[in-house]
Amino acid sequence: MDETVTPEAAPRLRRPDLQPLRPEPDEALDATSFARLTERIVASMSRVIDGKPDAVRAALIALLAEGHLLIEDVPGVGKTMLARALAATIDADVRRIQFTPDLLPGDITGVSVFNPVERRFDFTPGAVFAHIVIADEINRSSPKTQSSLLEAMEERQVTVDGRTHVLPSPFLVVATQNPLEMEGTYALPEAQRDRFLLRISMGYPDAAAETLMLRQRDTVNPLDALTPVVSARQVTAMIAWARGVHVAPALEEYAVALAQATRSHPDIRLGASPRATLQLVRAAKVRAALDGRAYVIPDDLTALLGPVFAHRVIANRSAAGGRAGAVVVADALERIAASVRVPLAQRA
Numbered sequence: 001m002d003e004t005v006t007p008e009a010a011p012r013l014r015r016p017d018l019q020p021l022r023p024e025p026d027e028a029l030d031a032t033s034f035a036r037l038t039e040r041i042v043a044s045m046s047r048v049i050d051g052k053p054d055a056v057r058a059a060l061i062a063l064l065a066e067g068h069l070l071i072e073d074v075p076g077v078g079k080t081m082l083a084r085a086l087a088a089t090i091d092a093d094v095r096r097i098q099f100t101p102d103l104l105p106g107d108i109t110g111v112s113v114f115n116p117v118e119r120r121f122d123f124t125p126g127a128v129f130a131h132i133v134i135a136d137e138i139n140r141s142s143p144k145t146q147s148s149l150l151e152a153m154e155e156r157q158v159t160v161d162g163r164t165h166v167l168p169s170p171f172l173v174v175a176t177q178n179p180l181e182m183e184g185t186y187a188l189p190e191a192q193r194d195r196f197l198l199r200i201s202m203g204y205p206d207a208a209a210e211t212l213m214l215r216q217r218d219t220v221n222p223l224d225a226l227t228p229v230v231s232a233r234q235v236t237a238m239i240a241w242a243r244g245v246h247v248a249p250a251l252e253e254y255a256v257a258l259a260q261a262t263r264s265h266p267d268i269r270l271g272a273s274p275r276a277t278l279q280l281v282r283a284a285k286v287r288a289a290l291d292g293r294a295y296v297i298p299d300d301l302t303a304l305l306g307p308v309f310a311h312r313v314i315a316n317r318s319a320a321g322g323r324a325g326a327v328v329v330a331d332a333l334e335r336i337a338a339s340v341r342v343p344l345a346q347r348a
Contacts, residue, residue: 029241031292037238038290040229041089048085048222049078051209057290058200058307059086059174063235064242064289065282067197068153068173070138070311077202079176083134084223086174090235091228092131093168099141105148109158110165123160128152131168131232135175139185146192149173153195170235190270190314197279198304199311245285246295250343255281255301261336262313267328270314280308302337309333 029037038060045056055071059082062069071079087094097108110126127133128149138146152158156167175196178185193199205213216222230238255277263271284300315328 070196083174088226092232095130
C-alpha cells in the first residue's frame with residue numbers, strides 16, 4: 001500500500017517555502033486586483049518576448065488554469081526564453097531540467113538514499129519538487145524518462161519506493177520540444193501529451209522584432225533584468241479567482257459536443273479525451289478572466305480549441321493524403337468549430 005507523505009509528516013522532504021499555499025482572507029482578489037496582477041506578469045514577460053503576445057497569454061492561461069504548457073517549434077525561436085521569462089516573473093521556486101538521452105527517472109522524481117548512521121532510507125527530492133519546472137527539450141530523453149513526469153503532472157505528487165510525496169502548490173510544468181523529424185528526438189506518448197493543457201508554437205519573429213532583438217541582446221541578456229512581480233501566494237489567489245468564473249450549463253454541453261465531435265470525425269483516429277474537455281473549460285475560464293469577464297462565452301471555447309485539442313488528437317492515415325497529420329487535425333478542428341451548434345443566449 002502506498003504511503004502518502006505530506007510536508008507536515010516529513011518536513012525534511014521540502015523547504016518550508018515550498019509548502020502548498022492557500023490564499024489568506026486578506027489576499028482574496030476582485031476583478032480589479034486580478035487584472036492588475038495579470039498586467040504585471042504580461043508586461044514583465046513582454047520585455048523579453050518581443051512580438052509574441054499570444055504566446056505570453058497562453059503561458060499565463062496554463063499557469064492560472066492549473067495546467068501545463070508544451071511549446072513545440074524549431075530550435076532558436078525562443079521556446080526556452082518564454083519558459084524562463086514566466087518563471088522569472090514569479091517569486092517562487094524554479095527548477096530547469098535539461099532532458100538528454102542519459103537522463104534517468106530518478107533525476108526527476110528523486111531517489112531513496114541509505115542513511116548508514118540511522119540505518120534507514122531517506123528520500124532525496126528530485127528536480128520536479130518546485131513550483132515551476134522547465135522541462136527543456138523534453139523529447140530528447142527516452143520514453144521511460146519522459147513517463148516519470150506522468151504522475152507529477154496529473155496528480156501533483158510522485159511515488160518512490162511505495163511512498164507518495166506531495167508536490168508544492170502552485171505547480172506548473174513548461175516543456176519545450178523540437179519537431180519530431182529533428183534528429184535525436186523521441187515522440188511523446190499519447191498519455192503524456194494528454195497531460196499538457198496547451199500546446200503552442202512560437203514561430204519566427206517579424207523583421208521589426210528580430211531587428212530589435214539584435215540591437216538589444218548583443219551584449220545583454222534581457223532575463224537578467226527581470227525581477228519577480230508577483231508571489232506564489234498571489235498566483236494561488238489568482239487561480240482561485242479564475243476557478244470561480246461562471247460557465248453556463250449550455251456552454252458545458254457545448255464543450256462536450258466539441259469533444260465528442262472529434263471522436264466521430266472521419267479524419268480523426270483518436271479523439272479528445274474527457275480530460276481534454278475538462279481542461280478546455282478550465283482554460284476558457286482563465287481566458288474570460290483575462291478579458292475582464294466573470295463568465296465564459298462561446299468564443300472562449302472555440303478560440304482555445306486548437307491549443308487544447310490539437311496535440312491530443314491523431315489523424316487517420318487514410319485521410320492524410322500526403323498531408324502532414326498536424327494539417328489534417330487543424331482542418332478537422334476548424335470544421336468541427338464551424339459545424340457544432342453554438343448555444344444562444346436566452347432572453348429574459
